[in-house]
Amino acid sequence: MEALDYHAEERRKAEFNLDEMKIVWAGSRRNYELSDRVARLVASDPVFRKDNRTMLTRKDLFKDTLRKAAHAWKRIIDLRLSEEEANMLRSYVDQPAFTDLHWGMFIPAIKGQGTSEQHEKWLPMAYKMQIIGCYAQTELGHGSNVQGLETTATFDPQTDEFDLHSPTLTSSKWWPGGLGKVSTHAVVYARLITGGQDHGVHGFIVQLRGLDDHLPLPGITVGDIGMKFGSGAYNSMDNGLLRFDHVRIPRNQMLMRVSQVTREGKFVQSDVPRQLVYGTMVYVRQTIVSDASCALARAVCIATRYSAVRRQFGSQNGGPEIQVIDYKTQQSRLFPLLASAYAFRFVGEWLKWLYTDVTQRLQANDFSTLPEAHACTAGLKSMTTSVTADAIEECRKLCGGHGYLSNSGLPELFAVYIPTCTYEGDNVVLLLQVARFLMKTVSQLGSGKKPVGTTAYMGRAEHLMQCRCEVEMAQDWLKPSTILEAFEARAVRMSIACAKSLGKFSNPEDGFAELSPDLVEVAIAHCQLIVVSKFLEKLQQDIPGKGVKRQLEILCNVYALHLLHKHLGDFVATGCITPNQGALANEQLRLLYAQVRPNAIALVDAFNYTDHYLGSILGCYDGNVYQKLYQEAWKDPLNDTVVPDGYLEYLRPILKQHIRTARL
Numbered sequence: 306m307e308a309l310d311y312h313a314e315e316r317r318k319a320e321f322n323l324d325e326m327k328i329v330w331a332g333s334r335r336n337y338e339l340s341d342r343v344a345r346l347v348a349s350d351p352v353f354r355k356d357n358r359t360m361l362t363r364k365d366l367f368k369d370t371l372r373k374a375a376h377a378w379k380r381i382i383d384l385r386l387s388e389e390e391a392n393m394l395r396s397y398v399d400q401p402a403f404t405d406l407h408w409g410m411f412i413p414a415i416k417g418q419g420t421s422e423q424h425e426k427w428l429p430m431a432y433k434m435q436i437i438g439c440y441a442q443t444e445l446g447h448g449s450n451v452q453g454l455e456t457t458a459t460f461d462p463q464t465d466e467f468d469l470h471s472p473t474l475t476s477s478k479w480w481p482g483g484l485g486k487v488s489t490h491a492v493v494y495a496r497l498i499t500g501g502q503d504h505g506v507h508g509f510i511v512q513l514r515g516l517d518d519h520l521p522l523p524g525i526t527v528g529d530i531g532m533k534f535g536s537g538a539y540n541s542m543d544n545g546l547l548r549f550d551h552v553r554i555p556r557n558q559m560l561m562r563v564s565q566v567t568r569e570g571k572f573v574q575s576d577v578p579r580q581l582v583y584g585t586m587v588y589v590r591q592t593i594v595s596d597a598s599c600a601l602a603r604a605v606c607i608a609t610r611y612s613a614v615r616r617q618f619g620s621q622n623g624g625p626e627i628q629v630i631d632y633k634t635q636q637s638r639l640f641p642l643l644a645s646a647y648a649f650r651f652v653g654e655w656l657k658w659l660y661t662d663v664t665q666r667l668q669a670n671d672f673s674t675l676p677e678a679h680a681c682t683a684g685l686k687s688m689t690t691s692v693t694a695d696a697i698e699e700c701r702k703l704c705g706g707h708g709y710l711s712n713s714g715l716p717e718l719f720a721v722y723i724p725t726c727t728y729e730g731d732n733v734v735l736l737l738q739v740a741r742f743l744m745k746t747v748s749q750l751g752s753g754k755k756p757v758g759t760t761a762y763m764g765r766a767e768h769l770m771q772c773r774c775e776v777e778m779a780q781d782w783l784k785p786s787t788i789l790e791a792f793e794a795r796a797v798r799m800s801i802a803c804a805k806s807l808g809k810f811s812n813p814e815d816g817f818a819e820l821s822p823d824l825v826e827v828a829i830a831h832c833q834l835i836v837v838s839k840f841l842e843k844l845q846q847d848i849p850g851k852g853v854k855r856q857l858e859i860l861c862n863v864y865a866l867h868l869l870h871k872h873l874g875d876f877v878a879t880g881c882i883t884p885n886q887g888a889l890a891n892e893q894l895r896l897l898y899a900q901v902r903p904n905a906i907a908l909v910d911a912f913n914y915t916d917h918y919l920g921s922i923l924g925c926y927d928g929n930v931y932q933k934l935y936q937e938a939w940k941d942p943l944n945d946t947v948v949p950d951g952y953l954e955y956l957r958p959i960l961k962q963h964i965r966t967a968r969l
């Protein structure tokens with residue numbers, strides 16, 4: 306018997322080859338096959354069930370997380386999964402856990418900041434999970450300002466050890482994931498002190514708990530920091546607190562790639578830039594951009610499928626009502642988010658390439674592209690996560706009342722996702738880093754130093770400052786060079802205007818602080834330009850499959866023109882376009898939405914998400930929403946009994962009070 310599919314008609318409307326689009330989304334046929342296989346493996350395993358987790362108490366949720374992590378590890382070993390497959394498996398399990406930090410930060414920190422001897426000693430144990438580690442940087446009193454950390458690591462030449470100490474309450478480590486209840490080790494960031502001199506913040510490998518009894522080692526106070534936002538959600542993670550009372554570690558546990566301390570206690574700064582101490586954050590920020598496209602795609606998939614099932618108003622002669630996806634307002638809210646998911650996917654792919662490139666250069670002691678890698682990872686992490694967090698909430702609203710039900714999957718996705726705007730660098734703090742980089746680039750424009758990479762367009766500032774947009778008709782906005790020039794002109798004009806305003810301050814730091822809201826806008830304009838330009842570059846590639854490239858062109862135009870519409874004030878105020886050209890862009894945008902419409906369901910099918918991973922009744926593949934909502938309601942614990950617990954104690958006395966009153 307053929308399976309019921311409420312979206313069958315929608316799927317028939319698609320004007321492109323879905324299988325080929327799935328490959329474009331996955332990045333390659335190989336990636337597609339790997340991720341499809343791993344996603345199904347997870348979805349079919351009852352241990353990875355997650356439909357009940359919002360009902361669990363914190364303790365039960367945490368134990369469930371430990372059980373899933375142990376089971377995942379067993380599957381990884383039994384099936385001899387590669388590191389890439391293992392990462393995929395953990396991400397499809399879709400439950401924040403200590404393993405994210407062990408594999409995502411502890412190991413990368415040792416790899417990036419440790420020496421080859423330190424790699425040999427620590428990495429084999431970490432890879433086998435004989436030790437489990439976390440990344441302990443943030444403190445109660447300082448997170449964004451890493452240079453302000455207070456924990457000290459004082460070298461004692463008598464014993465060849467460091468003495469780790471938390472001198473104040475605010476120096477307590479606070480937030481590290483996996484620290485609270487699980488990690489046996491941590492990479493701890495502390496101020497290095499030798500011979501009474503402070504050499505700034507460095508990383509140290511510190512054992513926290515006994516490997517036999519899991520008890521904290523002497524001098525260590527460690528625990529969980531408490532419940533976080535939402536039910537279920539990030540509460541599966543044991544974000545922790547940690548204090549040191551003169552804990553001793555051997556000298557060779559300082560991560561010594563960037564700087565060294567000799568046996569005599571001499572501090573040696575190698576020719577590697579000190580910013581490499583921040584390298585793990587750069588790595589993770591890069592992964593967060595790709596993850597943003599996944600989270601956004603997930604929310605958009607739910608909202609799109611539901612919008613095709615949901616009908617409201619407009620029934621004619623007793624016929625069906627209108628699918629809400631056919632309302633232009635629904636399309637103008639939903640389709641830019643669909644386009645953004647694809648845009649973030651491609652910029653994430655490019656950022657991965659950039660990161661790999663900078664890593665190879667660093668190994669060869671070429672540090673020239675580090676500032677750009679920092680600016681790109683910081684800016685794109687900030688921009689994509691802010692958009693995605695807002696988009697998840699917008700998708701909830703696009704699903705009307707049912708979007709607020711836990712089983713729509715959207716509330717939990719929102720609760721898990723929003724801290725991404727804060728961790729790995731607060732999004733505003735990161736945009737200010739991008740702004741610094743841009744202001745520095747502008748200040749060097751006259752010096753003969755040619756801007757390269759993502760700021761190369763600034764080298765054409767003279768042209769971009771006075772060029773005029775040539776759009777006369779709505780369809781002129783479909784020309785890639787017209788779009789690109791408008792975004793470049795806007796970014797460069799905003800940058801130069803800010804640089805000029807900064808020049809009016811006698812103290813540049815005062816100016817930077819005063820103008821910081823404008824500088825944030827400049828950084829956003831630059832990041833949006835990067836995303837638009839990388840989408841356009843993607844379209845230069847050979848993309849096989851009937852209609853696939855055409856759909857991507859439509860999505861790219863939607864992405865760019867919706868930004869232009871949203872930030873029309875910037876484009877017009879800087880004289881990049883006229884108000885009339887802005888109106889023409891909006892007209893073209895409406896035409897593009899009509900072209901997306903018949904392909905919308907297939908475009909979200911291309912994400913290839915299993916129903917397990919989506920975790921949403923509204924987004925399920927077959928679209929059988931109402932029956933599933935109805936069945937699911939009866940599974941709620943409140944429906945275990947017809948009359949609720951508490952009726953006799955609390956309800957009945959109120960309901961019966963009129964009898965007593967009447968008797969009085």
Ligand SMILES: CC/C=C\C/C=C\C/C=C\C/C=C\C=C\C(=O)SCCNC(=O)CCNC(=O)[C@H](O)C(C)(C)COP(=O)(O)OP(=O)(O)OC[C@H]1O[C@@H](n2cnc3c(N)ncnc32)[C@H](O)[C@@H]1OP(=O)(O)O
Nearest residue numbers: 392405409442448449450451452580583592679728729730
């Ligand atoms: C399988 C799973 C895979 C992956 C996922 C794994 C994990 C993720 C999952 C969940 C996440 C959960 C955990 C989250 C963890 C954390 O949050 S860890 C803590 C993160 N903390 C931060 O991000 C702190 C943010 N603050 C900073 O980064 C810095 O302090 C700063 C804001 C950049 C300021 O630093 P500083 O004061 O030293 O710098 P400035 O004086 O402003 O700049 C000096 C020059 O240095 C350059 N710079 C700064 N940072 C970097 C860098 N990272 N790389 C390169 N260069 C850098 C800066 O541009 C200045 O340059 P100059 O102008 O040329 O002098």
Ligand SMILES: Cc1cc2nc3c(=O)[nH]c(=O)nc-3n(C[C@H](O)[C@H](O)[C@H](O)COP(=O)(O)OP(=O)(O)OC[C@H]3O[C@@H](n4cnc5c(N)ncnc54)[C@H](O)[C@@H]3O)c2cc1C
Nearest residue numbers: 440441442443447448449480481482724727728729730733
């Ligand atoms: C779920 C979660 C997991 C985490 N996991 C880890 C972990 O594993 N390891 C770890 O070490 N840390 C972790 N953190 C900590 C995280 O990295 C920090 O919270 C983050 O870097 C932000 O720092 P903060 O909390 O000090 O924010 P603050 O800097 O105090 O920010 C507060 C406000 O001040 C503003 N602000 C701050 N500085 C400036 C400035 N210079 N200019 C303008 N505005 C400014 C910010 O924009 C924000 O609005 C985690 C945090 C969360 C929420």
